[in-house]
Amino acid sequence: MNSSDVIEQLVDTIISENPRQKSFLEESLKTIPSDEKNMLKEYIQNKLDEGRGIAELAESYNKIVNDTLGEQIYFRKNKKYRFSRFDEVADAVYFNDEYMNFYMLGLALTQFLWSNHRQLFEFFTEILPKERKGSYLEVGPGHGLHFTYAISHSKFEHFLAVDLSDTSIRLTKEAVSSLGTDKEVHVKKQNFLEMEVDQGFDFLVMGEVLEHVEEPLEFLKKLKSLSNPGAKVFITTCCNAPAVDHIYLFNTIGEVRSLCESAGFEVEREFYAPHPGTSLEDSEKRQLPINLAMVLK
Numbered sequence: 004m005n006s007s008d009v010i011e012q013l014v015d016t017i018i019s020e021n022p023r024q025k026s027f028l029e030e031s032l033k034t035i036p037s038d039e040k041n042m043l044k045e046y047i048q049n050k051l052d053e054g055r056g057i058a059e060l061a062e063s064y065n066k067i068v069n070d071t072l073g074e075q076i077y078f079r080k081n082k083k084y085r086f087s088r089f090d091e092v093a094d095a096v097y098f099n100d101e102y103m104n105f106y107m108l109g110l111a112l113t114q115f116l117w118s119n120h121r122q123l124f125e126f127f128t129e130i131l132p133k134e135r136k137g138s139y140l141e142v143g144p145g146h147g148l149h150f151t152y153a154i155s156h157s158k159f160e161h162f163l164a165v166d167l168s169d170t171s172i173r174l175t176k177e178a179v180s181s182l183g184t185d186k187e188v189h190v191k192k193q194n195f196l197e198m199e200v201d202q203g204f205d206f207l208v209m210g211e212v213l214e215h216v217e218e219p220l221e222f223l224k225k226l227k228s229l230s231n232p233g234a235k236v237f238i239t240t241c242c243n244a245p246a247v248d249h250i251y252l253f254n255t256i257g258e259v260r261s262l263c264e265s266a267g268f269e270v271e272r273e274f275y276a277p278h279p280g281t282s283l284e285d286s287e288k289r290q291l292p293i294n295l296a297m298v299l300k
């Protein structure tokens with residue numbers, strides 16, 4: 004398949020199954036920067052080379068859109084996420100290979116196709132210390148897009164990713180192997196809170212994990228305990244943004260900030276994308292979704 008038209012084929016297939024995505028996706032493709040468009044093409048092509056089809060990718064995207072819509076309806080009515088315990092979602096999501104495969108492929112596509120996710124990724128590419136050497140840790144790589152970006156765009160020498168889902172581990176390993184890197188890279192199946200390592204890290208990344216766990220403060224404290232002197236930590240999370248496996252609800256950015264400070268961090272930089280067409284204050288007051296990223300030290 005010609006790589007220059009794989010995006011078009013994907014979008015056409017998504018729209019044929021879900022026509023309500025048409026204007027949203029057409030608008031999104033008008034504004035995607037060319038380097039990210041190239042990354043999206045490369046991502047789709049890698050998945051096709053691994054033997055997946057455009058139909059599977061389109062189904063993955065539509066599943067995440069439809070499932071998120073269902074949770075948004077629940078959230079608007081009840082002002083809380085449907086579940087609050089890890090064991091209520093773990094078997095249906097993280098340990099369900101079929102579902103998790105759809106979910107992570109779909110999430111990876113939203114990283115390019117949804118402007119809120121795109122903006123968080125752009126912030127990540129901006130703050131990744133590209134000239135720094137040492138060790139890089141990523142918690143919950145999922146689809147592996149941040150992890151592989153860091154491997155190919157930084158001078159860190161040692162890379163470790165930990166995730167408790169077999170599916171995420173497989174997808175991350177596939178993403179690493181499509182890079183063909185000769186750097187030292189380890190991808191380990193592990194519950195982060197149970198991880199025992201005798202080394203510290205110089206850059207630590209935990210994207211979209213805090214809202215998936217019952218005890219986000221423990222995750223932040225663990226990141227702090229694994230930080231070398233001078234290390235930076237990059238996190239992303241969201242407020243008022245329901246999804247099938249979001250169990251910890253943040254209503255305001257201030258709540259995330261306070262949690263980071265309680266774990267002993269100072270917030271060095273932050274980026275947030277309120278609900279389109281609203282201010283941050285408005286989104287918080289009306290419990291609309293906000294995506295956010297923080298650099299901690």
Ligand SMILES: C[S@@+](CC[C@H](N)C(=O)[O-])C[C@H]1O[C@@H](n2cnc3c(N)ncnc32)[C@H](O)[C@@H]1O
Nearest residue numbers: 097143144145165166167168171194195210211
């Ligand atoms: C929503 S995905 C995030 C993917 C990617 N980091 C991103 O920013 O889009 C959350 C990931 O965190 C993993 N995860 C959840 N709890 C974890 C834990 N206790 N230890 C390690 N990984 C965990 C899940 O298996 C999943 O792969």
